Amino acid sequence: MKPIDPRLVVRIGPARRYILVTAGLGLLTALLVAVQALLIARMLAPVLAPTPLTGDGLGWLGTLVPTSARELSSGLPLLAGVIALRTLTSWLQERLAHRAGAQVISELRSQVVAHAAAMGPRWIASGRGADVVTVVSRGLDDLLPYFVRYLPQLALASTLTPILIVLVLGLDWLSALIVTLTLPLVPIFMILVGLVTRERSEKHLKAMQTLGARTLDLIAGVPTLKALGRERGPAARVRELGEAHRKATMGSLRVAFLSGMVLELLTTLAVAIVAVTMGFRLVEGGIGIETALAVLILAPEVYLPVRNVGTHFHASADGLAAADAAFEILDEPLPAMGGDAPAPDAARGAIVVTGVGIATPDGVREAPSGADVRCSPGTLTAIVGANGSGKSTLLLALAGLLPPTAGRISLETGSAADDAPERDAEVVAQDGALLVDADGWAKQIAWVPQRPDLGPAGRTLSLGQRQRVALDRAFESGRPVLLLDEPTAHLDPDSRDQIVERMRALAASGATVVVATHEPDVVHAADEVLTVESREITEVSA
Numbered sequence: 001m002k003p004i005d006p007r008l009v010v011r012i013g014p015a016r017r018y019i020l021v022t023a024g025l026g027l028l029t030a031l032l033v034a035v036q037a038l039l040i041a042r043m044l045a046p047v048l049a050p051t052p053l054t055g056d057g058l059g060w061l062g063t064l065v066p067t068s069a070r071e072l073s074s075g076l077p078l079l080a081g082v083i084a085l086r087t088l089t090s091w092l093q094e095r096l097a098h099r100a101g102a103q104v105i106s107e108l109r110s111q112v113v114a115h116a117a118a119m120g121p122r123w124i125a126s127g128r129g130a131d132v133v134t135v136v137s138r139g140l141d142d143l144l145p146y147f148v149r150y151l152p153q154l155a156l157a158s159t160l161t162p163i164l165i166v167l168v169l170g171l172d173w174l175s176a177l178i179v180t181l182t183l184p185l186v187p188i189f190m191i192l193v194g195l196v197t198r199e200r201s202e203k204h205l206k207a208m209q210t211l212g213a214r215t216l217d218l219i220a221g222v223p224t225l226k227a228l229g230r231e232r233g234p235a236a237r238v239r240e241l242g243e244a245h246r247k248a249t250m251g252s253l254r255v256a257f258l259s260g261m262v263l264e265l266l267t268t269l270a271v272a273i274v275a276v277t278m279g280f281r282l283v284e285g286g287i288g289i290e291t292a293l294a295v296l297i298l299a300p301e302v303y304l305p306v307r308n309v310g311t312h313f314h315a316s317a318d319g320l321a322a323a324d325a326a327f328e329i330l331d332e333p334l335p336a337m338g339g340d341a342p343a344p345d346a347a348r349g350a351i352v353v354t355g356v357g358i359a360t361p362d363g364v365r366e367a368p369s370g371a372d373v374r375c376s377p378g379t380l381t382a383i384v385g386a387n388g389s390g391k392s393t394l395l396l397a398l399a400g401l402l403p404p405t406a407g408r409i410s411l412e413t414g415s416a417a418d419d420a421p422e423r424d425a426e427v428v429a430q431d432g433a434l435l436v437d438a439d440g441w442a443k444q445i446a447w448v449p450q451r452p453d454l455g456p457a458g459r460t461l462s463l464g465q466r467q468r469v470a471l472d473r474a475f476e477s478g479r480p481v482l483l484l485d486e487p488t489a490h491l492d493p494d495s496r497d498q499i500v501e502r503m504r505a506l507a508a509s510g511a512t513v514v515v516a517t518h519e520p521d522v523v524h525a526a527d528e529v530l531t532v533e534s535r536e537i538t539e540v541s542a
């Protein structure tokens, strides 16, 4: 797995800016850490060793900090300034991280929602809609720890760590060698711990998922279980699952503590090796006290970012998985929805469906297949046919939401009684593409789906009530074309009669009303009836 998804950098502006700024702050932190270590070493050396203070101990690095004892009196405020600046840098880093994380999440959310909307209702209904909901509602939140915890440490591991190794090399080559040889052990041990614990993590995840799914199932089924007097039955099973979950969580915690301890031990040992060799050389006079102190202060700082990258590895895995899920949706090619031609004025002509066939998503059948109908302003057209024959699909095609795979939909001005040569036809959709401006076409249409959802506001309404509200809205919309999908399916007889009357009245006032229905009363009231059928595609092409 890559530490940074390149798509995040290429496609998401705030992510790119943030990564650049974080790298810059990493460099600044490296400089501050170095100055801080050298200053402390220079100030502590005379206290610890009664030998006269010389600037030679730090070599060329000594020029970075004050040299003489007199100058050192100004060292304390300088040290305080460096520490304050380091604190400020990490505060700024944290702030930027939160802001960038929130911006990236919000931008990805908007892009995913816009993409899902552009993919059309059938794509959403095919189960991908649920993926969009998961990614947009919770999944992308995992990106925040990725931005706030993991990326800054990664930036430090790739800026601070190499710079400090070079500094240590400038001070003492043997310590630099020890650090360079022991540093790779940190990622190696992290990988080993990861491999050993992978199975446990997977088991934990599975237990969590099973528990979540069963709990949801159980909550959804409580009314039924209660009605059957079986509500106590599943309690034992939930208890068992809860116990399994507790064990898995405790196991994961043990592993987390253990792996933390392994890394802690490893870095401590590495620093100890540096310290011990330095101690011997100090005694033998092979190294100055200042240099030894500076190296000892710098050594743990070298390991820290690499260790932290390991600690926050899970944040990275979850965040990148969330980004990956979002990009998987964004990478789905958009259907050719909408051309450059302006949408024709639907109030001025008849929508003519000629030989329209629409392949089902599995590509096996066409539903509808070979549909021909003329929906004129001032008429009510009923679309009838067996379940699954393609009535709703044809309405989607008329709304410009799903282009026909065969045949065409056009707008013809002039009446059916006119001679053909006098008619003016503009193709709206054909060969799998909508040829006119999608928004311009959609604005002229009021579409009421089979099961209207009015979102949270509609939750307190029954299905029939929701359908009435949606129909009222469509009737009052003043749009020239109305596409109604089984508008009377959930209505009582009185409401049904009212709806039929209003559909007739709207048609009489000049609207083009098209209704998919199984209701004989609606079919009776229609001026035009189209029976749609579905066919196997092999049968069609044969």
Ligand SMILES: Nc1ncnc2c1ncn2[C@@H]1O[C@H](COP(=O)(O)OP(=O)(O)OP(=O)(O)O)[C@@H](O)[C@H]1O
Residues within 6 Å of the ligand: 122, 123, 125, 126, 360, 361, 362, 367, 368, 385, 386, 387, 388, 389, 390, 391, 392, 393, 394, 516
């Ligand atoms: N979301 C979907 N995913 C996969 N296939 C679909 C989807 N929606 C429709 N289909 C396919 O398209 C065909 C036509 O569906 P459509 O909803 O248009 O039928 P319908 O005539 O309106 O049926 P009903 O009378 O039951 O409402 C179905 O038989 C099915 O194969």
